[in-house]
Amino acid sequence: MRYLITGGAGFIGSHLAEALLARGDEVFILDDLSTGSVENVRHLKTNARFHYFYDSISNKHLLAELVDESEVVFHLAAAVGVRLIVESPVRTLETNVYGTQQVLDAASKKKKLVFTASTSEVYGKSEKVPFHEDADLVLGPTTKGRWSYAASKALDEFLTLSYWKEKNQPVIIARFFNTVGPRQTGRYGMVLPNFVRQAIEGSPITVYGSGQQSRCFCDVRDTIEAIVRLLGTDRSVGEVVNVGTNEEISIDALACLVKERAGSSSPITHVPYDQAYEPGFEDMLRRVPSLEKLSRLTGFRPSTPLTETIDRVIDHFHARLAPATRSIDGIATTAAASD
Ligand code: UDP
Numbered sequence: 001m002r003y004l005i006t007g008g009a010g011f012i013g014s015h016l017a018e019a020l021l022a023r024g025d026e027v028f029i030l031d032d033l034s035t036g037s038v039e040n041v042r043h044l045k046t047n048a049r050f051h052y053f054y055d056s057i058s059n060k061h062l063l064a065e066l067v068d069e070s071e072v073v074f075h076l077a078a079a080v081g082v083r084l085i086v087e088s089p090v091r092t093l094e095t096n097v098y099g100t101q102q103v104l105d106a107a108s109k110k111k112k113l114v115f116t117a118s119t120s121e122v123y124g125k126s127e128k129v130p131f132h133e134d135a136d137l138v139l140g141p142t143t144k145g146r147w148s149y150a151a152s153k154a155l156d157e158f159l160t161l162s163y164w165k166e167k168n169q170p171v172i173i174a175r176f177f178n179t180v181g182p183r184q185t186g187r188y189g190m191v192l193p194n195f196v197r198q199a200i201e202g203s204p205i206t207v208y209g210s211g212q213q214s215r216c217f218c219d220v221r222d223t224i225e226a227i228v229r230l231l232g233t234d235r236s237v238g239e240v241v242n243v244g245t246n247e248e249i250s251i252d253a254l255a256c257l258v259k260e261r262a263g264s265s266s267p268i269t270h271v272p273y274d275q276a277y278e279p280g281f282e283d284m285l286r287r288v289p290s291l292e293k294l295s296r297l298t299g300f301r302p303s304t305p306l307t308e309t310i311d312r313v314i315d316h317f318h319a320r321l322a323p324a325t326r327s328i329d330g331i332a333t334t335a336a337a338s339d
Helices: 011-022 060-069 082-087 089-110 146-167 191-201 220-231 251-261 292-298 306-327 329-337
Strands: 002-006 026-031 050-054 072-075 113-119 171-176 205-208 214-216 240-243 248-250 268-271
Touching: 002 011, 002 060, 011 026, 011 220, 026 060, 060 089, 072 089, 082 089, 082 146, 089 113, 089 146, 113 146, 113 220, 146 171, 171 220, 191 205, 191 251, 191 306, 205 251, 214 251, 220 240, 220 292, 240 292, 248 251, 251 268, 251 306
Parallel strands: 002 026, 002 072, 026 050, 072 113, 113 171, 171 240, 205 268
Antiparallel strands: 214 248
16 A cells, blocks of 8 residues: 555654554655654665655645545644644644635545544543544633644544545545654644653653643553554544553652662752743643544554553663764764753
8 A cells, every 4th residue: 555644754643654554555655844853764764665855735736746646545744733823823723724715625635545633632631531523522722822732633634524525535534642652843832752752861840830740641652552553543544542551640750760770869840830831821621532433443542551652762762862972972962952
């Protein structure tokens, strides 16, 4: 099979490309490196079935060509990460809404299946856990920047489903819940890479808010397995499906676990939300997926223990730091600090 992955040099995209290549498929990736990194796919570049295009999804001609080449389009290109959303709301909205529209438009001309990546953010501050795919979305006011991300991804979902209903365009939507693993950058606010970097550097591990808020962290390998399985069944077409685990952990407990696994002496500190993000920032206390639908459609439930994922992330950070540390200390510090 031939696949196009928009955002293929990103965290999830690069793992997906790797998995598809490993099973013998051909992969085209389109990425403008706005949040992705060439480092994520460098090891794939020698594979003759891997084709890398450094460009934006707003390049209509290239997008059309790549859609033509592919049988399925994974649309993962998006502005993600709470920090990025709070700091660059215009970019978030434009990338997410305009980008998805471009991809759907190009794919619908050839009726190529589009797999749209969405997020658990769309459930907003709903307290009815576990979140079922058909539950109401509870978003805060438009004056609070954080909700623009949820709104933009909800609009992506509406657009995707409209192409399915009105134009018979085959689509699948996955709502990812806190995916974690090697190559995820902490630059845009994601908690695990930030904690791991802080633990390894021996700097304070910064828990935002009370630390009592909880999340369910899903290993990226499980996420990829879920994606591949969803694609493998016709029953997924036209559906919105949660992808994640339902093992919940508080952010305080996560900080302790990372500290312990890294053998770190970092202190754990608490930072108020308005200092960490912006005044009036609203967080959600719990975020737990219902996995019934994923399980019913694919027979799969992610199950990698969080400790295993944390260890892999720690190893990844060590591996990235090791050669640089040996040669030029200053560069090593810069590389780590930017992650
Ligand atoms: N968080 C934290 N310290 C950090 C980064 C994030 O305590 O350095 C918190 C954040 O406020 C949230 C949780 O960790 O409550 C998960 O944050 P992330 O941005 O990874 O995911 P999301 O908020 O989208 O669930």
